[in-house]
């Protein structure tokens with residue numbers, strides 16, 4: 001099976017690189033020569049001649065996985081085996097003692113905060129540079145999310161700013177491995193030890209990423225993963241928790257299963273005093289088992305392509321790939337994050353740079369903004385429940401505490417992303433990304449006038 005898969009991938013890749021290499025070589029020689037190919041914006045040819053791989057990836061294996069569940073008539077995990085099987089495989093893949101599948105990454109985080117009984121009056125420390133779900137799971141419990149500014153070089157939570165954000169009310173530290181690259185875990189873990197606060201890792205983008213050879217999600221009390229359609233492991237919607245703590249695993253199970261400890265329906269009280277239904281379906285569990293046969297190869301490919309792309313982009317003045325911390329032995333590269341300095345592009349704005357790249361056949365996004373300044377978030381100071389729980393002064397102080405100047409600079413002017421599926425392409429795809437950027441740099445003033 002593995003040999004077959006590898007062979008198929010090999011044939012596919014060589015086919016892609018075969019075409020790409022010829023064109024890529026031609027472009028490269030032009031780009032470094034005296035008369036570079038013009039950008040598309042100015043009437044030239046696309047730098048990206050192929051198409052990036054489409055996502056999701058599946059074949060008859062996934063079809064069979066879904067049909068098997070359909071025919072079995074066992075569609076719910078209670079009293080059945082497919083989700084159990086997925087959990088067994090996912091914990092093994094991650095080297096964790098326990099795995100609990102849930103209905104989403106958000107559900108995984110909610111389950112862990114529920115198991116820790118986080119509630120009104122509590123504070124949870126989170127990075128400002130993250131998907132809004134990290135914030136939402138805190139406010140769903142009427143707790144206060146406390147933003148920590150970004151490390152502009154890595155895009156990750158600035159671990160040096162976590163301790164000053166901690167107060168007597170802090171109940172959890174919730175770092176995110178944003179883009180699939182590990183946050184600075186050594187520093188974060190030492191803060192956890194010093195303060196005795198539990199660490200919950202939001203690893204929703206970081207499937208299989210490693211810190212010093214160990215998979216992320218294993219470092220805190222628990223780690224959350226998402227299997228939402230855009231993520232590196234996909235069942236449409238879905239999530240999982242991994243943990244190495246027996247009693248936390250049981251409390252999480254109970255919380256996600258209406259407070260019940262049993263594996264079948266019927267009230268069978270477990271630990272904790274609150275719960276809900278956040279179970280994964282058998283369809284999703286079995287689909288994930290099929291998708292997992294591809295995940296290691298896909299992860300390695302993204303990592304190799306991303307490292308190659310970084311090597312190419314590091315040679316372009318004004319383009320700076322996000323730094324990986326030294327403990328990183330594998331990044332999941334859910335996002336390829338990098339910074340753009342327009343002063344090296346004759347002042348060409350970031351949005352015009354994105355548009356010019358798009359016309360070269362290369363999707364690019366400016367990514368997350370300043371969620372701490374968004375009306376959705378600042379409006380919390382007027383929420384009647386928050387006013388009742390915390391009072392007006394605390395809520396106004398909270399707004400003050402939310403300042404994140406480094407993140408303002410990062411997201412306001414510099415941050416850019418490429419997407420995980422682009423990194424499943426060939427080396428030629430990576431070369432053509434770099435070539436497109438060099439072209440845009442060379443013709444920046446003309447592009448600025450034309451766009």
Ligand SMILES: *Cc1c(COP(=O)(O)O)cnc(C)c1O
Pocket residue numbers: 104105106107130131133134176202204205225226227228237238239
């Ligand atoms: C996707 C994501 C989530 C939420 O996962 P869902 O499965 O979409 O609920 C949480 N945190 C981060 C950082 C994510 O990227």
